[in-house]
Amino acid sequence: xxxxxxxxxxxxxxxxLGLYGVLTQRSAIRMVMAIELMLNAANxxxxxxxxxxxxxxxxxxxxxxxxxxxAAAEVAVGxxxxxxxxxxxxxxDVDAAEEMKH
Amino acid sequence: MxxxxxxxxxxxxxxxxxxxxxxxxxxxxxxxxxxxxxFVGVAGIFLLLTAEFLAGVQILVYVGAITTIILFGIxxxxxxxxxxxxxxxxxxxxxxxxxxxxxxxxxxxAAFLVALFTIYGQAGWSDLQPVGPAASTPAGxxxxxxxxxxxxxxxxxxxxxxxxxxxxxLGALVLAMREETLRVFRGSPGSSRVLQPGSGMAxxxxxxxxxxxxxxxxxxxxxxxx
Numbered sequence: 001x002x003x004x005x006x007x008x009x010x011x012x013x014x015x016x017l018g019l020y021g022v023l024t025q026r027s028a029i030r031m032v033m034a035i036e037l038m039l040n041a042a043n044x045x046x047x048x049x050x051x052x053x054x055x056x057x058x059x060x061x062x063x064x065x066x067x068x069x070x071a072a073a074e075v076a077v078g079x080x081x082x083x084x085x086x087x088x089x090x091x092x093d094v095d096a097a098e099e100m101k102h
Numbered sequence: 103m104x105x106x107x108x109x110x111x112x113x114x115x116x117x118x119x120x121x122x123x124x125x126x127x128x129x130x131x132x133x134x135x136x137x138x139x140x141f142v143g144v145a146g147i148f149l150l151l152t153a154e155f156l157a158g159v160q161i162l163v164y165v166g167a168i169t170t171i172i173l174f175g176i177x178x179x180x181x182x183x184x185x186x187x188x189x190x191x192x193x194x195x196x197x198x199x200x201x202x203x204x205x206x207x208x209x210x211x212a213a214f215l216v217a218l219f220t221i222y223g224q225a226g227w228s229d230l231q232p233v234g235p236a237a238s239t240p241a242g243x244x245x246x247x248x249x250x251x252x253x254x255x256x257x258x259x260x261x262x263x264x265x266x267x268x269x270x271x272l273g274a275l276v277l278a279m280r281e282e283t284l285r286v287f288r289g290s291p292g293s294s295r296v297l298q299p300g301s302g303m304a305x306x307x308x309x310x311x312x313x314x315x316x317x318x319x320x321x322x323x324x325x326x327x328x
Contacts (some may be wrong), residue, residue, distance in 0.1 A: 001144070002110050003148065005228030010114045010147065012218045014121055016211040021125030023207035027203050029130060029175055033137050037121050038166060043160075045152045046174050055240030058251040063257075064156050064251070068163050069263045073270035075168050079175035080277035086179030099274075 001092035007048035028082045028092045032075060039071045112152055117143030130176055138169040152239045155248055 005063030014037055043064045050060030088094050120140035127133040141164040148157035222228060241247055252260050276284075 001104075001231050003228060005222065006110060006114075007147070008222050008227065009219070009261055010117070010174075012222070013118055014144075014213060015218075017118065017121040017125060017214045017312060020207055020211040020212060023274040024125065025209060027130060029172060030125070030133065030139045031178070033133060033172060035202060036137065036164070036172075037124060037140065040141065043156070044144065044147060047148060050242050051151045051153070051240060055242050057242045058163075058244075059242075059315065061153060061243055061248050062251055062256055063262070065151075065159065065248075066263055068159060072163055072167060072184075073172050073266050076270045076274040077277070079171055079247055080274035082175060083179055083278045086182045092179055093310060097133065 003047060004052040007044060011041045011044040011048065014038075014044070026093050027095050028085065028096060029079070032078050032082070033096065036075070038073060039067055044065055106150065110147070113143050113150070114141075117147070123296040131173070134169060134173045134176055137172070138165050141165045141169065151243075153243045154239065155243070155245045 018034045018037035018041065021037065022031050025031050027036060046060045046064045046067070050057065054060065082092050085097060089096055117140050120136045122177060123136040124133045124140060124227040127136060141160060145157045147167070148154075171291055279287075
Protein backbone atom coordinates (compact mmCIF):
# COMPACT_ATOMS: atom_id res chain seq x y z
CA UNK A 1 0.00 0.00 0.00
CA UNK A 2 1.00 3.60 -0.49
CA UNK A 3 2.19 5.36 2.66
CA UNK A 4 0.36 8.54 3.63
CA UNK A 5 3.49 10.63 3.05
CA UNK A 6 3.31 10.14 -0.70
CA UNK A 7 -0.15 11.68 -0.91
CA UNK A 8 0.87 14.56 1.35
CA UNK A 9 4.01 15.14 -0.72
CA UNK A 10 1.99 15.18 -3.92
CA UNK A 11 -0.44 17.67 -2.40
CA UNK A 12 2.40 19.92 -1.22
CA UNK A 13 4.05 19.86 -4.67
CA UNK A 14 0.76 20.71 -6.37
CA UNK A 15 0.10 23.53 -3.91
CA UNK A 16 3.62 24.93 -4.39
CA LEU A 17 3.14 24.92 -8.17
CA GLY A 18 -0.14 26.80 -7.73
CA LEU A 19 1.51 29.30 -5.38
CA TYR A 20 4.31 29.83 -7.88
CA GLY A 21 1.72 30.42 -10.60
CA VAL A 22 -0.22 32.99 -8.55
CA LEU A 23 3.01 34.87 -7.82
CA THR A 24 4.36 34.93 -11.38
CA GLN A 25 1.32 35.38 -13.61
CA ARG A 26 0.07 38.79 -14.63
CA SER A 27 -3.08 37.61 -16.40
CA ALA A 28 -6.07 37.34 -14.08
CA ILE A 29 -7.38 34.17 -15.75
CA ARG A 30 -4.03 32.46 -15.18
CA MET A 31 -4.22 33.40 -11.50
CA VAL A 32 -7.68 31.84 -11.22
CA MET A 33 -6.28 28.64 -12.75
CA ALA A 34 -3.39 28.58 -10.26
CA ILE A 35 -5.84 29.09 -7.37
CA GLU A 36 -7.83 26.09 -8.62
CA LEU A 37 -4.65 24.00 -8.46
CA MET A 38 -4.15 25.07 -4.84
CA LEU A 39 -7.74 24.19 -3.91
CA ASN A 40 -7.25 20.76 -5.46
CA ALA A 41 -4.13 20.23 -3.35
CA ALA A 42 -6.16 21.08 -0.24
CA ASN A 43 -8.81 18.51 -1.24
CA UNK A 44 -6.13 15.82 -1.61
CA UNK A 45 -5.06 16.49 1.98
CA UNK A 46 -8.64 16.26 3.29
CA UNK A 47 -9.21 12.91 1.61
CA UNK A 48 -5.77 11.49 2.45
CA UNK A 49 -6.21 12.28 6.16
CA UNK A 50 -9.73 10.85 6.10
CA UNK A 51 -8.48 7.63 4.53
CA UNK A 52 -5.48 7.14 6.79
CA UNK A 53 -6.28 8.75 10.15
CA UNK A 54 -10.09 9.00 10.46
CA UNK A 55 -11.54 6.24 8.27
CA UNK A 56 -14.96 6.33 9.97
CA UNK A 57 -15.49 10.08 9.84
CA UNK A 58 -17.35 11.52 6.81
CA UNK A 59 -16.39 15.10 7.69
CA UNK A 60 -13.28 15.12 5.48
CA UNK A 61 -15.32 14.22 2.40
CA UNK A 62 -17.93 16.84 3.34
CA UNK A 63 -15.23 19.49 3.60
CA UNK A 64 -13.93 18.47 0.17
CA UNK A 65 -17.43 18.83 -1.28
CA UNK A 66 -17.78 22.32 0.19
CA UNK A 67 -14.34 23.29 -1.14
CA UNK A 68 -15.51 22.23 -4.61
CA UNK A 69 -18.73 24.24 -4.22
CA UNK A 70 -16.85 27.36 -3.21
CA ALA A 71 -14.35 26.83 -6.04
CA ALA A 72 -17.17 26.66 -8.58
CA ALA A 73 -18.79 29.83 -7.20
CA GLU A 74 -15.43 31.59 -7.10
CA VAL A 75 -14.65 30.75 -10.72
CA ALA A 76 -18.07 31.92 -11.91
CA VAL A 77 -17.91 35.28 -10.12
CA GLY A 78 -14.19 35.73 -10.77
CA UNK A 79 -14.52 35.20 -14.49
CA UNK A 80 -17.50 37.59 -14.65
CA UNK A 81 -15.34 40.24 -12.96
CA UNK A 82 -12.47 39.51 -15.37
CA UNK A 83 -14.90 39.78 -18.29
CA UNK A 84 -16.07 43.22 -17.14
CA UNK A 85 -12.44 44.28 -16.63
CA UNK A 86 -11.50 43.13 -20.13
CA UNK A 87 -14.49 44.98 -21.63
CA UNK A 88 -13.77 48.28 -19.87
CA UNK A 89 -9.95 48.25 -20.04
CA UNK A 90 -9.12 45.95 -22.96
CA UNK A 91 -6.76 44.18 -20.56
CA UNK A 92 -6.86 41.49 -17.90
CA ASP A 93 -3.48 42.40 -16.47
CA VAL A 94 -4.00 42.59 -12.71
CA ASP A 95 -1.49 45.46 -12.54
CA ALA A 96 -3.81 47.55 -14.73
CA ALA A 97 -6.62 47.66 -12.14
CA GLU A 98 -5.07 49.96 -9.54
CA GLU A 99 -7.57 52.75 -8.87
CA MET A 100 -8.26 51.65 -5.32
CA LYS A 101 -4.60 51.20 -4.48
CA HIS A 102 -3.94 54.78 -3.41
CA MET B 103 7.03 -2.18 -6.33
CA UNK B 104 3.34 -2.86 -6.25
CA UNK B 105 0.95 -1.95 -9.05
CA UNK B 106 -0.86 0.57 -6.85
CA UNK B 107 2.37 2.42 -6.23
CA UNK B 108 3.16 2.45 -9.96
CA UNK B 109 -0.31 3.82 -10.73
CA UNK B 110 0.15 6.45 -8.04
CA UNK B 111 3.48 7.59 -9.46
CA UNK B 112 2.10 7.70 -13.01
CA UNK B 113 -0.92 9.78 -11.93
CA UNK B 114 1.20 12.08 -9.79
CA UNK B 115 3.69 12.61 -12.63
CA UNK B 116 0.90 13.41 -15.11
CA UNK B 117 -0.78 15.83 -12.70
CA UNK B 118 2.43 17.62 -11.73
CA UNK B 119 3.60 17.92 -15.34
CA UNK B 120 0.19 19.32 -16.31
CA UNK B 121 0.25 21.73 -13.34
CA UNK B 122 3.73 22.88 -14.37
CA UNK B 123 2.48 23.54 -17.89
CA UNK B 124 -0.51 25.49 -16.47
CA UNK B 125 1.83 28.04 -14.90
CA UNK B 126 4.42 28.14 -17.72
CA UNK B 127 2.70 27.54 -21.07
CA UNK B 128 2.88 30.74 -23.17
CA UNK B 129 -0.53 30.02 -24.77
CA UNK B 130 -3.26 30.60 -22.19
CA UNK B 131 -5.68 28.31 -24.07
CA UNK B 132 -3.20 25.46 -23.79
CA UNK B 133 -2.77 26.27 -20.11
CA UNK B 134 -6.53 25.85 -19.63
CA UNK B 135 -6.47 22.46 -21.34
CA UNK B 136 -3.45 21.35 -19.28
CA UNK B 137 -5.45 22.33 -16.21
CA UNK B 138 -8.19 19.92 -17.30
CA UNK B 139 -5.60 17.14 -17.59
CA UNK B 140 -4.27 17.95 -14.14
CA PHE B 141 -7.78 17.67 -12.68
CA VAL B 142 -8.24 14.26 -14.33
CA GLY B 143 -4.98 13.11 -12.71
CA VAL B 144 -6.14 14.36 -9.32
CA ALA B 145 -9.43 12.47 -9.82
CA GLY B 146 -7.32 9.32 -10.31
CA ILE B 147 -5.51 10.08 -7.05
CA PHE B 148 -8.91 10.38 -5.34
CA LEU B 149 -9.77 6.91 -6.68
CA LEU B 150 -6.55 5.57 -5.16
CA LEU B 151 -7.70 7.06 -1.86
CA THR B 152 -10.93 5.02 -2.34
CA ALA B 153 -12.99 8.22 -2.54
CA GLU B 154 -15.07 7.17 -5.53
CA PHE B 155 -17.78 9.76 -5.00
CA LEU B 156 -15.30 12.62 -4.76
CA ALA B 157 -13.50 11.37 -7.88
CA GLY B 158 -16.79 11.49 -9.79
CA VAL B 159 -17.59 14.95 -8.45
CA GLN B 160 -14.05 16.05 -9.33
CA ILE B 161 -14.55 14.99 -12.95
CA LEU B 162 -18.02 16.53 -13.14
CA VAL B 163 -17.29 19.83 -11.41
CA TYR B 164 -13.64 20.54 -12.15
CA VAL B 165 -13.13 18.93 -15.55
CA GLY B 166 -16.67 19.38 -16.80
CA ALA B 167 -17.63 22.77 -15.41
CA ILE B 168 -14.67 24.80 -14.17
CA THR B 169 -12.33 24.05 -17.09
CA THR B 170 -15.15 24.82 -19.53
CA ILE B 171 -15.99 28.10 -17.77
CA ILE B 172 -12.33 29.14 -17.81
CA LEU B 173 -12.00 28.30 -21.51
CA PHE B 174 -15.15 30.36 -22.14
CA GLY B 175 -13.64 33.20 -20.13
CA ILE B 176 -10.48 33.05 -22.24
CA UNK B 177 -12.48 33.13 -25.47
CA UNK B 178 -14.77 35.95 -24.33
CA UNK B 179 -12.07 38.30 -23.03
CA UNK B 180 -10.35 38.94 -26.31
CA UNK B 181 -7.40 40.99 -25.09
CA UNK B 182 -3.66 40.96 -25.49
CA UNK B 183 -2.92 38.78 -22.47
CA UNK B 184 -4.94 36.03 -24.06
CA UNK B 185 -2.46 36.06 -26.91
CA UNK B 186 0.88 34.36 -26.35
CA UNK B 187 2.63 36.39 -23.70
CA UNK B 188 6.17 37.08 -22.75
CA UNK B 189 7.72 34.58 -20.36
CA UNK B 190 7.07 35.08 -16.65
CA UNK B 191 9.31 37.45 -14.72
CA UNK B 192 9.61 40.06 -17.49
CA UNK B 193 7.93 42.58 -15.20
CA UNK B 194 10.34 41.74 -12.40
CA UNK B 195 13.27 42.12 -14.76
CA UNK B 196 12.05 45.45 -16.07
CA UNK B 197 11.40 46.82 -12.61
CA UNK B 198 14.50 45.64 -10.80
CA UNK B 199 16.98 44.71 -13.47
CA UNK B 200 18.63 42.24 -11.16
CA UNK B 201 19.27 38.66 -12.05
CA UNK B 202 18.16 37.27 -8.71
CA UNK B 203 14.81 39.06 -8.56
CA UNK B 204 13.00 36.68 -10.94
CA UNK B 205 13.83 33.92 -8.51
CA UNK B 206 11.73 35.49 -5.76
CA UNK B 207 8.44 33.63 -6.48
CA UNK B 208 10.44 30.45 -6.93
CA UNK B 209 12.05 31.08 -3.56
CA UNK B 210 8.70 31.61 -1.84
CA UNK B 211 7.27 28.43 -3.35
CA ALA B 212 10.40 26.45 -2.45
CA ALA B 213 10.41 27.80 1.13
CA PHE B 214 6.78 26.76 1.47
CA LEU B 215 7.64 23.32 0.08
CA VAL B 216 10.51 22.80 2.51
CA ALA B 217 8.52 24.10 5.48
CA LEU B 218 5.57 21.77 4.85
CA PHE B 219 7.79 18.75 4.18
CA THR B 220 9.58 19.45 7.47
CA ILE B 221 6.29 19.75 9.37
CA TYR B 222 4.90 16.57 7.83
CA GLY B 223 8.15 14.77 8.53
CA GLN B 224 8.10 15.76 12.19
CA ALA B 225 4.48 14.71 12.58
CA GLY B 226 5.51 11.15 11.73
CA TRP B 227 2.79 10.62 9.13
CA SER B 228 5.05 9.70 6.27
CA ASP B 229 5.07 5.92 6.69
CA LEU B 230 1.54 5.57 7.97
CA GLN B 231 -0.48 2.76 6.40
CA PRO B 232 -4.28 2.84 6.13
CA VAL B 233 -6.32 1.16 8.82
CA GLY B 234 -8.33 -1.87 7.82
CA PRO B 235 -8.37 -3.75 4.52
CA ALA B 236 -6.46 -1.95 1.79
CA ALA B 237 -8.88 -2.03 -1.12
CA SER B 238 -12.20 -1.45 0.65
CA THR B 239 -13.79 1.96 1.09
CA PRO B 240 -13.69 3.13 4.73
CA ALA B 241 -16.98 4.13 6.36
CA GLY B 242 -16.11 7.81 6.18
CA UNK B 243 -15.76 7.81 2.39
CA UNK B 244 -18.70 5.52 1.73
CA UNK B 245 -21.31 7.20 -0.50
CA UNK B 246 -24.31 6.40 1.79
CA UNK B 247 -22.35 7.72 4.79
CA UNK B 248 -21.55 10.97 2.96
CA UNK B 249 -25.19 11.31 1.90
CA UNK B 250 -26.51 10.71 5.41
CA UNK B 251 -24.08 13.20 6.89
CA UNK B 252 -24.77 15.80 4.20
CA UNK B 253 -28.53 15.66 4.67
CA UNK B 254 -28.46 14.88 8.40
CA UNK B 255 -26.18 16.86 10.71
CA UNK B 256 -24.78 18.99 7.88
CA UNK B 257 -28.07 19.84 6.17
CA UNK B 258 -27.85 23.53 7.04
CA UNK B 259 -24.35 24.02 5.55
CA UNK B 260 -25.50 22.11 2.47
CA UNK B 261 -28.45 24.47 2.08
CA UNK B 262 -26.13 27.44 2.61
CA UNK B 263 -23.87 26.07 -0.13
CA UNK B 264 -26.81 25.83 -2.51
CA UNK B 265 -27.78 29.43 -1.72
CA UNK B 266 -24.14 30.41 -2.32
CA UNK B 267 -24.19 28.72 -5.72
CA UNK B 268 -27.46 30.40 -6.65
CA UNK B 269 -26.21 33.84 -5.63
CA UNK B 270 -22.92 33.24 -7.46
CA UNK B 271 -24.90 32.29 -10.57
CA LEU B 272 -27.05 35.43 -10.39
CA GLY B 273 -24.10 37.63 -9.45
CA ALA B 274 -22.02 36.37 -12.37
CA LEU B 275 -24.99 36.91 -14.69
CA VAL B 276 -25.56 40.50 -13.55
CA LEU B 277 -21.84 41.32 -13.58
CA ALA B 278 -21.25 39.95 -17.06
CA MET B 279 -24.38 41.52 -18.54
CA ARG B 280 -23.89 44.29 -21.09
CA GLU B 281 -24.90 47.81 -20.01
CA GLU B 282 -27.63 47.91 -22.66
CA THR B 283 -29.29 44.76 -21.38
CA LEU B 284 -29.11 46.03 -17.80
CA ARG B 285 -30.82 49.27 -18.85
CA VAL B 286 -33.65 47.28 -20.41
CA PHE B 287 -34.14 45.38 -17.17
CA ARG B 288 -34.15 48.57 -15.11
CA GLY B 289 -36.62 50.15 -17.56
CA SER B 290 -34.82 53.49 -17.60
CA PRO B 291 -36.24 56.12 -20.03
CA GLY B 292 -32.98 56.35 -21.97
CA SER B 293 -33.57 53.00 -23.54
CA SER B 294 -35.91 52.57 -26.46
CA ARG B 295 -35.11 48.92 -26.74
CA VAL B 296 -37.84 46.46 -25.82
CA LEU B 297 -36.78 43.22 -24.24
CA GLN B 298 -37.41 40.45 -26.73
CA PRO B 299 -35.81 37.12 -27.22
CA GLY B 300 -32.34 37.92 -28.51
CA SER B 301 -32.44 41.64 -27.72
CA GLY B 302 -29.55 41.15 -25.31
CA MET B 303 -27.57 39.99 -28.30
CA ALA B 304 -28.54 43.09 -30.31
CA UNK B 305 -26.45 45.31 -28.07
CA UNK B 306 -23.66 42.86 -28.42
CA UNK B 307 -23.67 43.04 -32.20
CA UNK B 308 -23.22 46.82 -32.15
CA UNK B 309 -20.07 46.50 -30.11
CA UNK B 310 -18.94 43.28 -31.65
CA UNK B 311 -18.85 44.76 -35.12
CA UNK B 312 -16.04 47.08 -34.12
CA UNK B 313 -13.97 45.17 -31.62
CA UNK B 314 -14.62 41.47 -31.60
CA UNK B 315 -14.16 40.49 -35.21
CA UNK B 316 -10.68 41.93 -35.84
CA UNK B 317 -9.57 40.32 -32.61
CA UNK B 318 -10.87 36.97 -33.71
CA UNK B 319 -8.97 37.27 -36.95
CA UNK B 320 -5.81 37.98 -34.99
CA UNK B 321 -6.44 34.95 -32.85
CA UNK B 322 -6.81 32.76 -35.91
CA UNK B 323 -3.53 34.05 -37.26
CA UNK B 324 -1.83 33.30 -33.97
CA UNK B 325 -3.38 29.86 -33.86
CA UNK B 326 -2.21 29.15 -37.38
CA UNK B 327 1.27 30.45 -36.64
CA UNK B 328 1.98 28.10 -33.80
